[in-house]
Amino acid sequence: MNVSIIGIGLLGGSFALVLREKYPKMHFIGVDTSPVNGQLALAKGIVDDVMPLAEAVSKSDLVVMATPVNVIIDLLPAVLDHLPSSATVIDLGSTKGSICDVADIHPKRAQFVAAHPMAGTENSGPGAAFRELLPGKNLIICDSDKSNTESLTLAESLFRDAGMKLFYMTPKEHDLHLAYVSHLSHISAFALGLTVLEKEKDEQAIFDMASTGFSSTVRLAKSSPQMWAPIFDQNRTNVSNALAAYIEFLQQFKQVIDDQDVATSLDFMKRANVIRRVLDGIEKR
Amino acid sequence: MNVSIIGIGLLGGSFALVLREKYPKMHFIGVDTSPVNGQLALAKGIVDDVMPLAEAVSKSDLVVMATPVNVIIDLLPAVLDHLPSSATVIDLGSTKGSICDVADIHPKRAQFVAAHPMAGTENSGPGAAFRELLPGKNLIICDSDKSNTESLTLAESLFRDAGMKLFYMTPKEHDLHLAYVSHLSHISAFALGLTVLEKEKDEQAIFDMASTGFSSTVRLAKSSPQMWAPIFDQNRTNVSNALAAYIEFLQQFKQVIDDQDVATSLDFMKRANVIRRVLDGIEKR
Numbered sequence: 001m002n003v004s005i006i007g008i009g010l011l012g013g014s015f016a017l018v019l020r021e022k023y024p025k026m027h028f029i030g031v032d033t034s035p036v037n038g039q040l041a042l043a044k045g046i047v048d049d050v051m052p053l054a055e056a057v058s059k060s061d062l063v064v065m066a067t068p069v070n071v072i073i074d075l076l077p078a079v080l081d082h083l084p085s086s087a088t089v090i091d092l093g094s095t096k097g098s099i100c101d102v103a104d105i106h107p108k109r110a111q112f113v114a115a116h117p118m119a120g121t122e123n124s125g126p127g128a129a130f131r132e133l134l135p136g137k138n139l140i141i142c143d144s145d146k147s148n149t150e151s152l153t154l155a156e157s158l159f160r161d162a163g164m165k166l167f168y169m170t171p172k173e174h175d176l177h178l179a180y181v182s183h184l185s186h187i188s189a190f191a192l193g194l195t196v197l198e199k200e201k202d203e204q205a206i207f208d209m210a211s212t213g214f215s216s217t218v219r220l221a222k223s224s225p226q227m228w229a230p231i232f233d234q235n236r237t238n239v240s241n242a243l244a245a246y247i248e249f250l251q252q253f254k255q256v257i258d259d260q261d262v263a264t265s266l267d268f269m270k271r272a273n274v275i276r277r278v279l280d281g282i283e284k285r
Numbered sequence: 286m287n288v289s290i291i292g293i294g295l296l297g298g299s300f301a302l303v304l305r306e307k308y309p310k311m312h313f314i315g316v317d318t319s320p321v322n323g324q325l326a327l328a329k330g331i332v333d334d335v336m337p338l339a340e341a342v343s344k345s346d347l348v349v350m351a352t353p354v355n356v357i358i359d360l361l362p363a364v365l366d367h368l369p370s371s372a373t374v375i376d377l378g379s380t381k382g383s384i385c386d387v388a389d390i391h392p393k394r395a396q397f398v399a400a401h402p403m404a405g406t407e408n409s410g411p412g413a414a415f416r417e418l419l420p421g422k423n424l425i426i427c428d429s430d431k432s433n434t435e436s437l438t439l440a441e442s443l444f445r446d447a448g449m450k451l452f453y454m455t456p457k458e459h460d461l462h463l464a465y466v467s468h469l470s471h472i473s474a475f476a477l478g479l480t481v482l483e484k485e486k487d488e489q490a491i492f493d494m495a496s497t498g499f500s501s502t503v504r505l506a507k508s509s510p511q512m513w514a515p516i517f518d519q520n521r522t523n524v525s526n527a528l529a530a531y532i533e534f535l536q537q538f539k540q541v542i543d544d545q546d547v548a549t550s551l552d553f554m555k556r557a558n559v560i561r562r563v564l565d566g567i568e569k570r
Contacts, residue, residue, distance in 0.1 A: 118493075118494055118495065118496040119496055119497075120496060120498060121497075121498075122498070138493055138494065140494070177485070177490055177494050178494065180480065180481050180484045180485060181481060181485070181491055181494045181495040181496075181499050182494070182496065182498065184477065184480065184481070185477060185498060185502035185503065186498070186502075187535070187538055188473055188477050188502060188535075189502055189557075190554050190557040191535045191557075192469065192473050192531065193557035193558075193560035194534045194553065194556060194557045195465065195469065195527065195530050195531045195534055196465050196469070197557070197559055198530070199465045199527070200465060203562065203563050205462055206465075206466055206563050207563050207566050208403075208423055208452055209403055209423065209425070209452075209462050209463065209466045209467070210403065210467070211403040211404055211405060211422065211467065212404075212405075213405060213407075213467065213470060213471070213504075214466050214470045215564050216501050216502070216504050216505070217473060217501070217502055217504070217505055218470065218560055219498075219501050219502070220498050220502055221554075221560045221561075222558060222561040222564065223554070225550075225558065226551070228554060229547050229550040229551045229554065230547070232550060233542065233545055233547050233550070236543065236545065239542055240539055240542055240543050242480065242484070243535060243538070243542070244539065245484065246476060246477065246480045247532055247535050247536060247539070249476040249479045250472070250473075250476045250528060250531065250532050251532060253472055253476055253528070254525055254528045254529065257517050257518065257521050257525055258525050260518055260521065262514050262515070262518050265514040265517060266510045266511070268475060268479065269475050269508070269513060269514065270510050271479060271482070272474075272475040272476075272478035272482070272506040273478075273506065273507060274478075274482055275478035275481070275482060275503055275506045275507065276506075276507040277488065278488050278491050278492050278495070279500050279503065279507065
């Protein structure tokens with residue numbers, strides 16, 4: 001079985017590494033606009049070959065698209081055009097609405113499976129890929145009723161064999177939830193990083209005075225701009241609403257602090273503490 | 286040597302645990318308004334005795350104040366009143382301006398050392414204390430020139446023996462920096478927790494769809510309201526300015542997303558990425 005990975009970065013590379021372990025006879029073809037990434041992926045044993053897109057797709061039984069979401073949208077029609085009639089395309093993009101819209105108008109829509117693994121790190125590129133990224137994580141499949149049985153069954157089997165738990169929803173539901181539980185926390189971290197860097201021109205002061213709490217909160221500010229800018233753009237209505245709600249809470253919090261209203265400040269934090277239940281669950285997962 | 290720990294929680298308890306290991310003959314007296322905390326601290330071997338405040342202080346060579354900062358301010362005059370003439374008081378509060386103001390007008394000011402360890406977790410109480418919290422972390426001493434040589438030398442020796450690296454600054458500098466590198470990240474996490482909990486009434490949805498990135502960013506929302514409300518209140522001018530700067534960046538980010546201005550979105554994130562240098566340093570520390 002030939003598997004092409006388009007975009008051999010953190011996610012595409014990690015998916016290839018876990019599949020290789022489960023299916024030693026799968027043959028992996030890497031497609032990447034960066035020749036350096038291709039060489040790194042070969043050297044790291046993520047893929048067996050590197051090829052141009054059209055050639056790779058036409059030889060594939062399965063194509064996995066793991067580029068930034070704007071590139072998935074740009075390439076998906078061509079990938080479907082070149083796809084053999086019994087093959088399957090899976091995308092792993094972090095937004096699903098715009099990608100499914102593009103797929104929906106293609107004659108080969110049924111060979112496409114829209115998926116999103118709830119996994120990532122703040123690092124990127126093939127050097128960041130590791131076999132343990134996906135096992136134990138959740139994965140969302142959107143519009144599964146629009147995929148044909150063969151393609152859907154193949155995708156589900158591979159994700160389950162990679163140790164993932166599957167959930168199903170519409171692209172609309174997916175994009176709304178993700179704006180809150182993922183996209184917003186990235187923007188909150190990017191803005192926190194900017195605020196602190198602007199104030200503390202002397203990086204040594206941040207270094208000396210910051211503790212692990214700061215590191216944890218701002219960690220996502222290390223994330224790849226090339227990956228995240230298209231996500232925020234494609235999911236802009238939901239992200240903008242989530243940001244508006246977040247800014248509103250921050251403004252309320254600021255007012256409470258300005259007013260020296262310690263009782264309301266306590267109340268805000270006690271309500272926020274409820275998140276402990278959810279986080280303890282995620283950490284045990 | 287008798288050491289009283291006023292407030293036997295995460296910080297006071299962790300400091301006692303690391304000192305016990307270095308100085309097996311030190312005798313630790315716990316002071317806590319919660320009888321349960323006192324019993325837990327005895328059971329966990331954090332302290333040898335539990336006593337009321339005045340009795341404990343009058344028997345002490347060293348008093349460590351590790352309560353919420355408003356309680357430090359309330360108790361510090363009485364602690365200094367009861368303090369034997371050759372003894373020392375150290376406070377470990379997260380704000381330094383208001384606490385030093387109270388100390389400055391007391392006749393025994395020279396027996397007081399104002400300190401703040403850059404360490405903590407989102408957990409609280411004696412059950413959360415652990416010996417490894419402080420070793421390897423930084424500690425700030427404020428207004429060291431106002432402490433007498435004996436008290437300052439004792440405090441410095443104990444902190445160094447606890448494995449900490451010492452920095453010196455004024456309370457004003459301390460409170461300004463901490464507003465950015467610590468207090469702001471706590472508010473950002475509390476507000477993120479509130480935003481997500483308000484939107485996602487169904488906690489299961491957050492649980493299913495959140496990844497480790499969300500956990501990391503929102504982790505500090507688990508922190509103790511009783512500890513943090515007084516910190517935000519005492520450092521309200523700096524915290525309010527930091528929050529205003531943060532809200533401004535978020536509003537700019539929102540505008541950029543609303544305008545579909547992907548180039549500026551990329552630029553924001555690239556500038557925020559600079560934080561990687563600082564974080565990599567903190568993690569290696």
